[in-house]
Amino acid sequence: MADGTKIEWTDATVNGINGCSVLSPGCTNCYAMRLAGTRLKHHPSRAGLTIDSKAGPVWNGEVRLNEDKLLQPLRWAKPRRIFWNAHGDMFHPAVPDAWIDRCFAVMALTPQHIHQVLTKRSDRMRAYMERACGRIADRIIAMRRHRGERVIVAPLEHVQPGAAWWALPNVWLGVSVEDHARALTRIPDLLATPAAVRWLSCEPLLGPIYLTDIADGGSTVLDPECWGDCNCSGLFGHDPGCRRNGGDGTLTRKIDWVVAGGESGPDARPMHPMWVRTLRDDCDKAGVPFFFKQWGSWAPVCAMSEELIDGCYHPAPVRHPDASRRCKVQSHILHDDGSQHHFLEDGAFLHGTGAMQMMAVGKRKAGRLLDGVQHDGMPEVAHGSH
Numbered sequence: 007m008a009d010g011t012k013i014e015w016t017d018a019t020v021n022g023i024n025g026c027s028v029l030s031p032g033c034t035n036c037y038a039m040r041l042a043g044t045r046l047k048h049h050p051s052r053a054g055l056t057i058d059s060k061a062g063p064v065w066n067g068e069v070r071l072n073e074d075k076l077l078q079p080l081r082w083a084k085p086r087r088i089f090w091n092a093h094g095d096m097f098h099p100a101v102p103d104a105w106i107d108r109c110f111a112v113m114a115l116t117p118q119h120i121h122q123v124l125t126k127r128s129d130r131m132r133a134y135m136e137r138a139c140g141r142i143a144d145r146i147i148a149m150r151r152h153r154g155e156r157v158i159v160a161p162l163e164h165v166q167p168g169a170a171w172w173a174l175p176n177v178w179l180g181v182s183v184e185d186h187a188r189a190l191t192r193i194p195d196l197l198a199t200p201a202a203v204r205w206l207s208c209e210p211l212l213g214p215i216y217l218t219d220i221a222d223g224g225s226t227v228l229d230p231e232c233w234g235d236c237n238c239s240g241l242f243g244h245d246p247g248c249r250r251n252g253g254d255g256t257l258t259r260k261i262d263w264v265v266a267g268g269e270s271g272p273d274a275r276p277m278h279p280m281w282v283r284t285l286r287d288d289c290d291k292a293g294v295p296f297f298f299k300q301w302g303s304w305a306p307v308c309a310m311s312e313e314l315i316d317g318c319y320h321p322a323p324v325r326h327p328d329a330s331r332r333c334k335v336q337s338h339i340l341h342d343d344g345s346q347h348h349f350l351e352d353g354a355f356l357h358g359t360g361a362m363q364m365m366a367v368g369k370r371k372a373g374r375l376l377d378g379v380q381h382d383g384m385p386e387v388a389h390g391s392h
Contacts, residue, residue, distance in 0.1 A: 009082065014374070015265055015297050015384070016089040016122055022076030022109055023094045023101055025055040025069035029126050032184035032210055035273050038093035039065050051075075052093075069100045076108055085118045097127040097134065103141070106134060111145040113177050120387060121177045124207050126188075128181045128195035135179070135199045173200040178263070178385070180205035185213035193220055193227055193261070203262045203385050209299060210269030213344050214281045217261070217288045227261050228292035263295050263385045268302025270369040276304035280342045280360050282376060295383030298376045305372035306340075307363045318365050336366040 009018045026039070033039070043056035043063020051072050056063040079088055090096060096106055113121040125131050179201040181192040189206075196204050208215055218226045266285050268277035282298065289296035307315060319331040339347040342360030347353070355361045374380060 009078075009086075011089070013089060013092070014299050014382075015087075017086040018082075019089045019092050020075055020078055021051070021091060021093045022072055023069060023091045023096055023098075023105060024051050024072065025067075025093075025100070026065045026095050026098055027067040027100075028065060030184065030188055031212055032126070032182060032188070033065075035210070035269060035271055035275070036065070037271055039063055040271075042093065067100055069094060069098055071105050071108075073108075076112060079112055079116045079119055079121075082116070082119065085120075087120045087122060089122045089124075091123075095125050095127055096123060097125040097130040099127070099130065103134065103138070107138065107141050107145045110138070110142050110174065110177070111149050114142065114146050114174055115149060117176050119176060121174075122180070122205075123177065124180045124182055126182050126192070128192035128199075131179065131181075132195045132199045135173075135201070173202050175202045177201065178203035178205055180207055180263075182207045182209070183215060184208065184210055186215050186219075189215045189217070189220060193217075197227065197259045197261075204259070205263035205265065205385070206261055207265045208282075208285060209265065209267035210275060210302065211266050211277045211281050211285075212269075212275060214278075214284055214342070216284065217264075226292075228288055228294050229260065260292075261294060263297070263383070264289050265297045265299055267299030267374075268304060268372075270300065270302040274303035274366075276306075276338075276340050276346075276364040277302060278340050278342050278344070278360065278362060279306045279308060279376075280362075286376060286381065289383070295385055296381050297383050298374055298381040300369055300374045301372035303366055303369055303372065304364045305367050307365065309372070309375065309377075310365065310367070314367065314371060315365075318367065333365075338364055340364045 011017065011019050013019065024038075024042070026033075026036075028034070028036075028039075039056060040063055042052040042065075043058065046052040047056070047063075051070060055066060055068050055070065057066045058064075079086075090109060095101075096109060113119075123131075179196065179199055181196045183189040183192055183206055193206070196206075217228050220227050264285055266282050268282075269275050286296050286298070288294075301309060305314075318335050318337070319333055322329050322331050337349075339349060339351075339354045340362050341347065342362075347361075353359070
């Protein structure tokens, strides 16, 4: 848990639940997994959550609740954006519903904060959110009676035992999608999940994601007509995550925010600029806020200054100033299909492949400018102080 964080799109983190297991390619170089098996290996919150392998520490599927960390937002009066469980997955199959209930009860009791939740287990999040309302209300009542915590009480009209639909207005629910295959699986679950704000974390971005190609009934996830199963016009009130079209009563759900970024750290995989440009352009056309977090450890030469590029090469020999210069850093040619090639390899610069030289300059030097622009898009906040 940290009040203050280096994560660019949030203000604080709360690690109430630690531990996970590898699910998809985006998990391979997980920072939290590596940390749990190295520097925090003997810390009570992480001990026993990983096993050693030839590739380094790997999650073993065990999870652990840290009650004190989970309750921290109750002690923060100043509004914050809070990212939940960065060192685990709230909807991991080993996490009991009762632990998730505690998390959402804290969120409901702190309306001054914006709570940001991410998962790769979109199916479980959907199932949980469709049936948890009554239990959450019971947990809130119990916590409000607890005299050991100074809490800020939220209006709870939208969370009542027995309600058939609910969504906390200060909670943003999102899914991690690293490529198009994962997007096709997880985004439909997200759109069917009750939420005030629905968002995507495309980090590490390991391949192209074509959001305008993910559609249902002729609509897309960025500019939809209707994804169905909406209760807004029924008995249970308006879904704040839906949009009304033209006053005809048609209810829609869409992605409200997209975050994208490349991978950083040891063994980081490069991100082709075409992949992130596609997301940026699709969001721009649909009016969806876009946040570019970072290039990561690898930068494309198109995003590097001449000075930075020059610094990646050893000086030419004094006697042969026109000789080829040796590169100081790792470098290769990346095609837009994700394949990597040596400079001298046949087809490395083949027309139509999107051939791009990538250089491992590190996260700080690579920066977070996309075509010279810093993208800090955030959803409009109807509730809270952000």
